[in-house]
Amino acid sequence: MYSVIPMSDRVQQHLNDVNVYGCLLQLSPKQDDVLHELNLTEDWHHIHEQWRGMAKSTVGEQPRIAAYQQLYTQIGLNPKKTPPSVQNLLQRFFIKDELDKIPTIHPIVDAVNVAAIQHLIPLGVFDAHxxxxxxxxxxxxxxxxxxxxxxxxxxxxPADVLVLADDAKVLSRFCYRDGESQKVTANTATIWLLGCQVPGIEEYDITESLDKAIQILGRAYRIERLDQAEN
Structure with a gap:
């Protein structure tokens, strides 16, 4: 079971059939060398094998990716200039003939990105503190x-920007830009993991991709699901 992130009345009215699911996780490294334990090299290369040589237009026409392009249009973004995160990663790194660069950021973020690309479902992760x-x-x-x-x-x-917020501040421009305050760092031990359901994407698709992200994180971290009702 994943929590449904609440929406304001305006968001519910404007984004019909959109739901954001998430969970709060406590992560404890199994070993000091998290990168060695996580070891995403094979995952990245398998993704490259699947997408190598594909045209950018073909990537953008994938049904799941196209579904998120519609969301971007609804919230005032131009998906041609600002493609959904999974589409952007595939087009920048994985359709090239050679995988000359891997989009590494932080082990936690990298693990979530692998799951997102594998399922073509954009996922978000940030420091819960x-x-x-x-x-x-x-x-x-x-x-x-x-x-x-x-x-x-x-x-x-400006007004009318879709954001993920808490009781005190804006955390991110949803689907567009994360905030500096909630970025994952070397000190991050508790995370929110989120997945967004849009028309054309089933709830099962979201839970499956979130499950996969947790499974990959589990290679290097002991994971505890925290009581979301308290957060």
Whole structure:
């Protein structure tokens, strides 16, 4: 069972049949060398074997990827300029003849990205200690400060931007940019893992991809599911 992340009334009305599922996980490394234990090399190369030589247009036409392009259009993003995360990763790294670069960020993020690409379901992961109060999806009123990942300072968001927020702040521009405050770091021990269901994608597809992410993380981490009702 995965929790359903609450949405504001406006979001529910605007994004019909969209649900975000998630779980709160405590991670404890099994060994000091997490990278060695996780070892995603074979996973990355298997993904490359599947997608090598494919045209960018063919990637974008995959039914699951196309379903998330529709979500992007609904929330005011241009999927041609800003493709869904799975599509972007495939087109940037895995359709090339040679896998000359692997999109490594952090072992936790990398494991989740592997599961996302394997299932063509965009997944999100972030440091749960950044959360103050409860998570929710909402549209901005305008003026909310937000520091995007890699940005030097916060800037005010315009109105009507879909965000993942807690009781105190904006955590991310949903489906577009993570926030600096909730990025996964070397000190991250508790995470939120999220998957978004859109029309054309079944709830089972989301739970299967989340299960796979947890399975991959389990290679290197002992995992405890925390009481989500308390968060």
């Amino acid at each position: 950044a959360v103050e109060g409860k998570l929710r999806l909402a549209f901005t009123e305008g003026g909310e400060p937000f520091q995007g990942l890699g940005e030097s300072e916060a800037a005010a968001l």
